[in-house]
Amino acid sequence: MTDITEVPSPFCGIGTDDLTIRVDGVSLKVIENGCTVNTPAFEQAITDTSARVGGKEVSLEAAVAKAAELLKNTKLPVIGGCATDVNGMRALLALADRSCAVVDNINFTGARNNFLALQDSGWMNTTLAEVKNRCDLLLIVGTDLEAFAPRFFERYLWNKEAMFVQDTSAREVIYLGKAPSGNASTSPNGQKAQVFESATEDLPEVIAVLRALVKGQPIRAVSVGGIAVADLQILAEKLKSATYGVVTWAAGALAYRQAELTVQTLSEMIKDINDKNTRCSGLPLAGKEGDQTANQVCGWTTGYPTRTRFSRGYPEYDPFLNDANLLLDSGEADTLVWVHAFNVNAVPPATDLPLIVVGRSGMTFSKEPDVFIPVGTPGIDHAGHAYRMDNVVAIRLKKLRDSGLPSTADVLNAIEHALREETVC
Amino acid sequence: MLIRLTGGVVYDPASGVDGQQQDIYIQDGRIVSKPIGEFLIDKEYDLKGKVVMSGAIDMHTHIGGGKGNIARTLLPEDHRQDPVASTHICRSGCGHAMPSTFVTGYRYAEMGYTAGFEPAVLPINARQAHMEMGDIPILDKGGYVMMGSDDYLLRLLTAKKDQKAINDYVAWTMHSAKAIGVKVVNPGGINAFKFNQRKLDLDEQNAHYGVTPRDILHVLATAVKELGVSHPLHVHGCNLGVPGNMQTTLDTIQGIGGLPMHLTHIQFHSYGTEGDFKFSSGAAQIAEAINLNKNITIDVGQILFGQTVTASGDSMRQHANHKLASPNKWVTMDIECDAGCGVVPFKYKDQSFVNALQWAIGLETFLLVNDPWRIFLTTDHPNGAPFTSYPHLIRLLMDRTFRNDVLSTIHPEAQKMTTLASIEREYTLQEIAIMTRAGAAKLIGLKDRGGLSAGNWADITVYTDNVDRQKMFEKPDYVFKDGQLVVVDGKVVSTKWGTTHVVKPDFDPSVEKGLKDYFDRYLTMKLGNFKISDDEITEDGRGSITVHPLNGDVA
Incomplete structure (x- = not known):
């Protein structure tokens, strides 16, 4: 029986590489840093x-x-x-x-939403270490992030220290569309994530209005997809005033026809924000x-x-x-x-x-x-x-x-x- | 097996052979002296009237790493113009601006190239660079690891750590990333872009660290020299593409204080602000500075007209240029507190004043720099043009009439702004052999490559002499890689796998103490999982690693 440390996982997509796994013959047991995605995947028996x-x-x-x-x-x-x-x-x-x-x-059917947007207009994206050290505002679109990657928040947002964020627990998390299934997004200081809930299939309209607001276009409607336009206006201002905002989505979670247009609108919105004297980046979730x-x-x-x-x-x-x-x-x-x-x-x-x-x-x-x-x-x-x-x-x-x-x-x-x-x- | 190449006219600048008829013997993959006494030739190639050079070496070509794969993914419509079918020897793929890995290897070999070096290996993306290069057949390869915008280095500088600490970190990074050189891209600028700085001059401070590009260039150039790495610090300077950046480049040359330094794709850094369009050629001043400063080497980064894609680590400048994207789609990325990248498709047009003058500036640079051992033939593939345009570029350099014919077709205002028409120089075959073979091998520090004397690996290209140099260089009669015949009449006839060239400078193992703490606190990977082991390159049985000596080593 041996314990192997610093084991990287190919299952969760977020590159956790701190698992400790006990090996007994051909049977494996995750004894440290497991999660609901990784643990069963490692422990699956050989038949x-x-x-x-x-x-x-x-x-x-x-x-x-x-x-x-x-x-x-x-x-x-x-x-x-x-x-x-x-x-x-x-x-x-x-x-x-x-x-x-x-x-x-x-x-691929999920990933296609990203590829079609990428191949039509491109994007400005970031990676996990930049999120860990720079992100002061995380906008999560249409995705239950902690179900997708249970350790995302622990590893990349509520890390104790960051090089360029004074107090990581003061980071702001906002959900648009789907509400989270648990409390992983609640800050260590008790601050809960803000949730603007809408039906997934209403996201095209919601995101279109958000981009328009970022660009300063007037919107006559008072509500879109059940979300008050006034709330989206506040969100638009937050994105523009964040130092290093990050927008994340799982392409597969946008499960409606022509969701590539939602990815494109988000990506173009991120480009717009970068033309407004601050930085903002996309972070497409995948890697499973x-x-x-x-x-x-x-x-x-x-x-x-x-x-x-x-x-x-x-x-x-x-x-x-x-x-x-x-x-x-x-x-x-x-x-x-x-x-x-x-x-x-x-x-x-x-x-x-x-x-x-x-x-x-x-x-x-x-x-x-x-x-x-x-x-x-x-x-x-x-x-x-x-x-x-x-x-x-x-x-x-x-x-x-x-x-x-x-x-x-x-x-x-x-x-x-x-x-x-x-x-x- | 003993092979004899009989009667060819040999251009081997490494041995001072300039167009002499010589026989070459090959055994066990290497060039050998003519055996003494009686011997049996197993295979003979009659090369009478043919031109013989060693295999060409591209010392700066983007053939491996994430930004190249983003460029591929971004441009399906470009690949569709150039589908490449499989044969009983070759894998299928695509060509043109950013070819697939297999096609990259075949097409380089079909032009007589036997090695290519990826100049922008991000430490965190080095695995990918090596995996992609691991799928490039025939060619030898290697990479320059990119530093200078990584937060760890900037933290060392802010903390006023001494040069030894920097040297240890540079050497450790070269080991971890399996590199043969060190590159810096827009020194500190990629980092500054993450703090929302949109430009960074040579003496401008990073908003967070207070460090300037000049500081970064100095410590990195010093580290490379003190570690004994042959290839000088490979520098993509500040202000790429900005009119007036000629002055930045001249200041960079002066500022390095005599340390060895390689300025890459200098064409993009040689612009003045004269004329009606406030855009002019700085090639003459730059060439003069190169001619005077023997510590400086350059490659040109020639642009050639047509569709391509620019893929660079310089996220700051690529973002600034995104409005020029053609077609209009582009990508930038901030990467892992390590670096960044930007991918912008480009269509260089001969009827665009700026593009036409860029073309002329590159050629002026080639023709005004005197010493062919200190200038290298590149298009910064794919940024200035795809590497497949090299034969055309060689003709432009070797044939003044052809060059002036093309010049007369470009944007008329650009014609007025260049001295190209009056430059009489035509490159000789020996000078081409220096730039693309002997000089490149010497610059990178490749032992036993780039020459045709006994002891060298038998990387050999045979051409039919032709006054149309484009025709001559695009279709070699034979190409041998490590003694194996891989190309006949410009077509691949067999394939093999090349080696990965690296250096392994020494470092104090205690460097890992600070690094482990940094990785655990701030990065997303364990230090032990970051380092690339040799077996990652060799385990599939195709790859191999060749370690080259450092300056001062006894060979």
Whole structure:
């Protein structure tokens, strides 16, 4: 039995790297600095250690050979999930290139709200250490932040010391849209966050009015989405008078059509504030289970985020048409490869197509895949790299135990090598 | 296996060989002397009439790191103009302004380049820089770690810590980030932008720390020299792009007091304020200062006309320039009490007065600086133009008629504001070889690279001589990387993985005491998790690390 300290987590997205984990054989227990997201994800037990073909246990080599055989004559395989570490994504993209597949990350529909805004007009963003040391006003839009990342406030807002904020407990927290589910946002001095509640689908109007007020445009309405315009006026003034305001949102929480326009309005509002003689920055929340990792590696390998296809021999990005679920539903896809090394509950969508699953040990299926290869989890069973939410920082994941499970990269590289003999495209 | 390259005309400035016919022998990846006695040649290439140089080295090119990936993500429409399909040898990807990593490696190699150095590695983003460069095939690579706007350094300066403390911190950071050099970008300016300062002159104080860019340049240039790092402090100066910044640049040269200093993309820092448009060329004054001050080296950062994207650590200046974004979308970031970045797409137009004069200023600089060992051929890829425009740039330098033909097509007012038409100089092949090979290897401190004498790694490029220098340099007959034939007739025929070049200057391990306390109190990562280990680069079996000697080391 050993205790491993300073363990970084790939699960929570905010780069916590101060966990202490007790390792007893292959069982793990988080004994310090756990949270409701990280603790169960680390403690998830290993079940399967053998690959299966058609439900029968086989050697890894036999499962790899079968996977390659299934992929050999496909016209449009889809690789979904895409939830793994950097080396796993490298191998995944090599396989996609080889098999002329479509790749799509499991969280892309949410992330698309950010990508469409970024690719249309850009943004001014910041990272967690700047928040920790500079932020004097945090505006949280449409998101229950503490449910998303339970330790966000403790680590990045209510830190005892900050380089440029005299009294961190005097920081102001304001929620717009969704109200918080708990009290993590209450300051150590007892000050509760201010909440301007509205229905999530009313946020486009609320944010549009807020931006107009920041720009000094007159608003005739007295209330928008149930929030008094006078309150939004006060908020606009607070954003303009803050020294280093930060606006945060989780793209996936803005679950309505064309939410990219809300992200865009927020981002343009932040740019406006920076033209009013102060600083303000955006802080998009993400980084869960390899989503930023998938988009980063796909970014440097192809030029595009995930939701990219290789069916014509070169990468083509389409944030709508390359949706894995759409391709499965429409019948365009003819094979599904599902890759998810982090979460046993992130199972593939129901499909009658040939199905290859490269998944975290412990995953269970309502319908047995044609090929199932249980893999280790980055940061538990093998070392690796994962990006946290702010996209700049890649954390070095540690190997905590000897489970003997292969990594995603091991498995996908082996399938790609097996396919190399054949001409697929 | 013994390979002979027979009868080529060799340009190898590192050995003083200037256009002589010589045979070159390659064994086990390296160039060897002609074996003594009887020997068997396993493979021979007849290079009679061909031009032979070592593989080219780009000493300043943005090929790895977060801002490049932001630039990629920002510009899907640019990638769609240049899709690159996979082949049985090569991976697919995209090209043009900010190519995908694999295509970066292929296209550099296809122009005869065998190494590229990322000049702006943020310590906190160094993992990403190395991971991206780890996916660039064929090329050797390395990075200059960016310092000078990091709060830790500014705190050391405010606390009046001595030079030794600075040196230890710089050396520790180079180790942690796996760097071969140190760069400073808008010294202290990225930090000042976080305090809402929008400009920072050489002697202007940071609002919080009271430290000036001049202070920062001095301690960092001193640290690099005292640590024995070959590559002088790599400086992206104050006031990038601001009319009149020529004076800042001249003051920066004078102010460094003889310490070795490399001024990068100096074209963007060579502007006067004369003329109807209050924008003029300062190239002549800058070149004169370079010619006089032997401690200074420069690369040009030539602009060439067309669409590109600017990706810089200089968040302050990139924000100031965002109104010029074309297409109109842009990103800036404040990063981790460490640095920042700004990404602004740009379309340089020959009928824009400013862009046309920028083009002329770059070329004036190339032609007025006398010593090719102290000037380097760059476009600051992708900021001035994509690296794929180098053959065109070489033709502009080597062919006065061609240069003046292009000059006659640019904005007429810009033509009046440049002396370019009267400059007769044409670069020679040997001077091109110095700028892009021997000089670059010497500047960075690369042992066994950039030369063709026995003992060097066999990075070799073979061209067919052609009076159209653009045609000549864009399509080498052969390129060898570590002795392996990787390019034939300008196309990749095989791939391999290059090494990562680093230096490891000594530091007092007690430096980590102060750093650990700082990390625990203020940063978001444990000190132990911040440091990059060698195995992060080598563990996938493709990467390797090559440690180069420091000045004063016995080789």
